[in-house]
Amino acid sequence: xxxxxxxxxxxxxxxxxxxxxxxxxxxxxxxxxxxxxxxxxxxxxxxxxxxxxxxxxxxxxxxxxxxxxxxxxxxxxxxxxxxxxxxxxxxxxxxxxxxxxxx
Numbered sequence: 001x002x003x004x005x006x007x008x009x010x011x012x013x014x015x016x017x018x019x020x021x022x023x024x025x026x027x028x029x030x031x032x033x034x035x036x037x038x039x040x041x042x043x044x045x046x047x048x049x050x051x052x053x054x055x056x057x058x059x060x061x062x063x064x065x066x067x068x069x070x071x072x073x074x075x076x077x078x079x080x081x082x083x084x085x086x087x088x089x090x091x092x093x094x095x096x097x098x099x100x101x102x103x
């Protein structure tokens with residue numbers, strides 16, 4: 001999960017957190033889940049317009065409400081410049097630990 005994460009990953013941790021047994025690792029999502037469509041403009045440009053929303057059965061909408069991870073990991077500039085992914089590394093360690101505990 002990451003702050004720049006939008007529509008593709010916001011619903012997954014929200015729904016999975018309702019019954020799955022693995023932690024979500026990374027940074028809070030940004031809560032961008034509206035479906036959108038691009039429309040051509042007469043001058044050759046385009047405009048992106050929201051065309052759909054996700055609403056839960058209880059009426060709650062997801063737009064603008066990010067999902068907090070169970071384990072927050074914030075990469076440093078040095079880690080990013082070195083091509084490292086501390087959130088992925090932490091998630092791999094957590095899953096390896098979970099697998100070891102189950103066996």
